[in-house]
């Protein structure tokens with residue numbers, strides 16, 4: 717009902733603000749758009765579920781996420797894919813793995829500090845009721 721739509725609207729605003737802040741961080745530039753398959757031809761042979769920050773924004777606008785955990789399932793793909801595709805000990809792989817780990821920590825820290833636990837519970841109850 718209307719109250720539920722108010723809650724989900726607030727969740728979309730929080731997730732949009734979080735994602736846009738990550739997109740502005742130059743450490744996460746490589747994660748802002750889908751990996752370019754013309755530049756990285758073997759990418760889809762290694763990574764089954766590509767994800768990036770711009771796709772997260774589109775998913776939010778399409779009302780894909782009813783809970784923070786559903787958002788995190790997709791958002792975690794970004795850094796998990798980067799660790800999987802860039803495992804070598806060389807500087808280039810270490811560089812992108814470091815940014816991937818920073819992305820993971822930054823997302824979770826912002827959520828823990830800025831999202832009310834009771835609000836998250838209300839979103840989960842809406843998901844369970846549908």
Ligand SMILES: Cc1noc(C)c1-c1cc(NS(=O)(=O)c2ccccc2)cc(C(=O)O)c1
Nearest residue numbers: 746747750751752755756797798801802812
């Ligand atoms: C993400 C990701 N996962 O594996 C890799 C590898 C990356 C990744 C993706 C991008 N962006 S891109 O796919 O459009 C591109 C790749 C190669 C040349 C020019 C552009 C950039 C970088 C980077 O290190 O700058 C790394």
